[in-house]
Amino acid sequence: MAIDPGLRRLALNTLLAAFPGHAAPDWAGELLAEGLAGHTLFGANVGEPEQVARLTAQLRSARPDALIAIDEEGGDVTRLGHRTGSPYPGNAALGAADDPELTRRIYAAIGADLAAVGINLNLAPTVDVNSVAENPIIGTRSFGAGPALVARHTGAAVAGLQANGVAACAKHFPGHGATVTDSHLELPTVDVPLAVLRERDLPPFAAAVEAGTRAVMSAHIRVPELTGDGPATFSRAALAGLLRGELGFRGAIVTDALEMRGAAATAGSIPRAAVAALAAGADLLCIGAVVDRALVEAIAAEIAAATGDGRLALARLEDAVARTAELAAWSATPRPAEPVDGDLGVEAARRGMIVEGDPAELRSPLVVQFVAGHSIAEGRVPWGLGPHLGGIEQIEVPADGTTPEALAAAAGDRPIVLVGRRLHSSPAARTLIGKLAAERPVGVIEMGWPSPWRPERVRVYVVTHGASLANGRAAAEALRLHHSA
Template sequence: MTGEISRLARGTLLPGFAGATAPRWLLAEVERGLGGVTLFAINGNVPDAAGLAALTAGLAAAGDPLITIDEEGGDVTRLGGHRTASPYPGNAALGAADDPELTRRVYRSLGAELAAVGVNLNFAPSVDVNTAADNPVIGTRSFGSDPELVARHAAAAVVGTQEAGVAACAKHFPGHGATVEDSHLGVPVVDADLDLLDRRELVPFRAAIAAGARAVMTAHLDLPKITGGVPATLSPAVITGLLREHLGYGGVIVTDALDMDGASGAIGIPEAAVRALIAGADLLCLGPREHEDSVRAVLAAVEEAVRSGRLPLERLADAGARTAALRAWASGRGPVALDREAGLEAARRAVRVTGDLPTLAGRPLVVQAEAGGNIAVGPTPWGLGPLGDGAETVRAVGDAAEAGPLLERATGRGLVIVLRDAHRHAGQRGLASALLAARPDAVLVEMGLPVWRPEGAVHVATYGAAAANARAAVETLGLTPAG
């Protein structure tokens, strides 16, 4: 019996690891039936396409693991190892274009990229309805604020991903879009009852489930009217009650990373793992920093919970059966062709221009204000990218005090101001306002959500900062990309 408990417990785990080669301890765990691994660019798991393919091949040779990654395209991209922006726009741009068939093509091509390097489960799409403009963690990761729009693109994204032979994972259940806190850092509260959830947050999840989503990821949210103060990931009322019973979902349920404060900040990862399994989760994403020691600690906690009667062995067996079905599904799929042109087409169709674009005189000065990504986005590069000799790009901290020297530098030539989520960065707004006061002919390019729009300014919204969005913006401005 002890061996059976250990085997089933191990099958629920998705740890991380360091480096571009699977360490010996990880291969040994895969041989013993580890559920799988989660790849993180910040861990050095994604050196390049060839290196990643070699890494996943080595893991597959040791057993039958699920190989997962958090590749949404757009601002949340891992395939470039945080070194390059994605050739695919994110969900906000796809929602702005609002062509579900184009969304399907983008996700199908993105899935083909993942399948080619041995990934069989992608933690995407994000199907959150972004109703809070100041949401610090979703933003451009959402298709939009209208539940029906998000639903039709959620379904298209699931279908496209799975046509490429990669399992889709709709997230973050029951919906992270109405929060103004980051669950990496605490427990956000969604003050919604079942009626509101049914009309808003759950609409896209129903569509994703109807489209055949093989997995759903939980969020570390508190819904006081439903969970009573317990994070959704640890709540039977959410996982078993809402997702299994209310929505009738029968596929794999995976947790968001348990190292996040919203799940384990008060109780630790091993206890969070036990509670998530009791609540009904099947797979436990541990997080980028959780390696061999965490695997041992979580295994010990789960095994003890079974022996003490807190966690029924049947619950682990149920999780194992669903995971096995997911593996069998993934192993029966073949490759499909890449379609990167779909990404650029979507980015072009997403661009929105307010006002009359001027002809940029002389050698235009492009001022890009600093804007770091949130924890989910990471340090991925953004901006208009390298431009040809016809323009000059300068970086600015994002402070009104910088306006004077920049205006002097822009004398006699066109001026472009590039921001990202200016509504969330007072410094960006201050700098842009000072520049526009002196140069009303300047063009403002917003590469995040276009919430802040100065009155009278010529405004270009890209709905994302991926490489495809940058190319579309450069074309719109009449500039020339380098290369």
């Protein structure tokens, strides 16, 4: 059955697609000309700034007000810096520094970087309160574990981004910080009363609304008292009731990627997930990273069919299109960029770092970086002290694939500096650190979400609150290891 052209265009106006490579395929531009709202860029789309600027100009030649989105949180989640690491610390370090004006300046700098290459929608900031320390997907992406702290930095981040003409998208509503599973892989459940949600998780979203955020992203998480058996992305009580009704948000509600199992597997398919999200009150649907024309057409066809079989009211679809058009119009309006201080990122990383002990006891060490995994949100981004060490030797080993004797032999008579992420959660790393520290001068640099754990007899303990390029330089400087190029 042929799709009605008018309904197809309306459906396309609610979709953010994606494509591989440094140049857009023909279909990406053709769909923009036919009504597609825009595209999300991922690391595979990003090379040099000049290339990204050419790519966004190519997309805008098909639709001048195209929404071109990206996940540029700074810190551990970066797309512009996916080959080197971000030049800015992430939210955890900014929360540790606890200077909202510094946070505003960092996000203004991120906004200026994005605007310079033609990106006008940042799927950031992350405003989840990381109330569960072992959260596998948020962690250092959060400003902290307290709602008041996160709220005041949320407002600053939104203001900084939008001052430079890049729309902010506060995420992940109604709060992903208390989850112990990853919504990329399954549907996490946060089983708490609404009163807890209102006290713990919602204040940052209220701050984002007050700051004028142009968008809010829904989370593929289940809060039984609010969303029933499905995710917030499919819940009218969450989106239309809580976000629009209670918090008074009037901008665009953007979904997290519908390809994620927390959405697609729950609905049965990506097209069905799109319909469920629109019906619940979402306006702009992120499809995900693996997208082709056939998938976009299948989603548009499903949305059109849903307006005829009662799953989606035409008025709701038209409302979504209107809100997306308003976001596109705001994002297409040029604004003068605030000048960026080139050392701002490192300055912020220094201020968000904790140094315990005397670095003078660790002169000319062997640096040992423990192999660490990465979340799907982060991807494989370089991290650690490597780029900042000059002639100081660094080796990389899995904590459970080496021994204290092997590391001691590699170090000879040198001190050892051990670098890792969430070291407290690795029994192998804790054992290695303890045995080495009993025999020689040892320093530890924790670059993940921190914990109260402190190893005995360690001479220096550094907490960076993140693993960006800026965090790595600040840590190397603190231990007097940094060599300028």
